[in-house]
Amino acid sequence: MTSQVVEMAELGLEVRTGTGILRWRGNRADEVTLGWRGSYAPGDQIVLSCAAPPQMLAMCLDRGLSESVVLLTDRTFTFMIPFGDERKAYGPRAFAGERHWGYVRVLDERERESWRNLAENSHDLSLPSGSAPVLYPHAVTNVRCDNPQFLARNAIDGVFETGRHGSWPHESWGINDQRDAWLKIEFGRSVIADELRLYLRTDFPHDTWWRSALLTLSDGQQVTLRLAATGLRQTFPLGGARIAWLALSQLEKAEEHGFPGLSQIMVMGRETDPGSWSVRDPRRVEDDQADTGDTERSDAK
Incomplete structure (x- = not known):
């Protein structure tokens, strides 16, 4: 042969x-x-x-x-x-x-055709404002932070260690005490998303956690996620939605003291037909997203 x-x-x-x-x-x-x-x-x-x-x-x-x-x-x-x-x-x-x-x-x-984490990109970079990415997936945030240990790219680098904060392997996305913080993951093309997995940072008592977050999909769906104070994987079904991006916003802190953080976000799913690829212009997730039509999901596994 x-x-x-x-x-x-x-x-x-x-x-x-x-x-x-x-x-x-x-x-x-x-x-x-x-x-x-x-x-x-x-x-x-x-x-x-x-x-x-x-x-x-x-x-x-x-x-x-x-x-x-x-x-x-x-x-x-x-x-x-x-x-x-x-x-x-x-x-x-x-x-x-x-x-x-x-x-x-x-x-x-x-x-x-394989089922995998569509959000992982260990080579993602933080880009200057107004710069368009050429490599996807790409993590975007409105949080102003100069510390590389807490940049948005850390949430999709494939490292889901949750027990501490700081340098590798404990890098994470932090919100720098910004109450209107959001995080957006752009795929650069349409993908089939079956499952969302979140790993919250749990370096207690330094950290706190988020009780809830608003999940927005590019197809218009919005869902309120109920979160738990655990560093274990929290899983939410996405129902095979065909999306170009998703975003987390309206993050509700459980306690005023402490610093919440996201160690990793995963989107499990698969590719659509390669012929459907198209480059998407990044669209900012507005801070004042409407709650109308939201459904609550508290069935994290």
């Missing part, structure tokens, strides 16, 4: 300095690996290129990150190597040492 080679998109990976100097390059159709020997320096970046976007990809740019299935909607994606405080959310192994390995490959058609 001989293997079949299918002509697919040309992929490229580069390591460049902050001034654009090329340090390493690799190109290949369908699947490209990063096998670079050298030490990263502040300002360095990994640049992914794709000749034929949009593409569904399996991506892992460093051994310290989990593999994520992502949608690339542009010809290039630039990942800035984290240094200093930025690295606290990634863990001590990530981008460290002098030997680095990673990969990006086009997702096989058979893999696209």
Whole structure:
């Protein structure tokens, strides 16, 4: 039996300095690996290129990150190597040492049919205001926070450790005491969402928790979720809704003292037909969402 080679998109990976100097390059159709020997320096970046976007990809740019299935909607994606405080959310192994390995490959058609966490993206980045993402899923929030240990991207990085707060593996999304805080997960295309999973941070007594939250789906559904004071998985059915994004808002603190946080949000489901992919313009979830028509779900498993 001989293997079949299918002509697919040309992929490229580069390591460049902050001034654009090329340090390493690799190109290949369908699947490209990063096998670079050298030490990263502040300002360095990994640049992914794709000749034929949009593409569904399996991506892992460093051994310290989990593999994520992502949608690339542009010809290039630039990942800035984290240094200093930025690295606290990634863990001590990530981008460290002098030997680095990673990969990006086009997702096989058979893999696209699998039931998985559609929200996970360990390579998600916090973007400047007004910048459009090119890699999905993407986490967006209205919370103003400069501490990388509490940014929105932490809620979809695949790490669901809930018992403490701070640096990896306890990074989380924090609201910085902002009462109108919201978190939105954008998928960049229509997906079939079956189940929502929430992992609340529970570093008590430092933390408190949210008694409830308003879940908004891009198809117009709104549901009030009743939450419990636990770091265990809390699960809510989504009924196979076809959505491009979902959002949490109207977060009700259980106690005035303490700092609530979300360690991880997962959306279990599957892809729709690949022909339905389309790039969605980010739409802000308004703080004054109407309660009309909400149904309450308190059946977290």
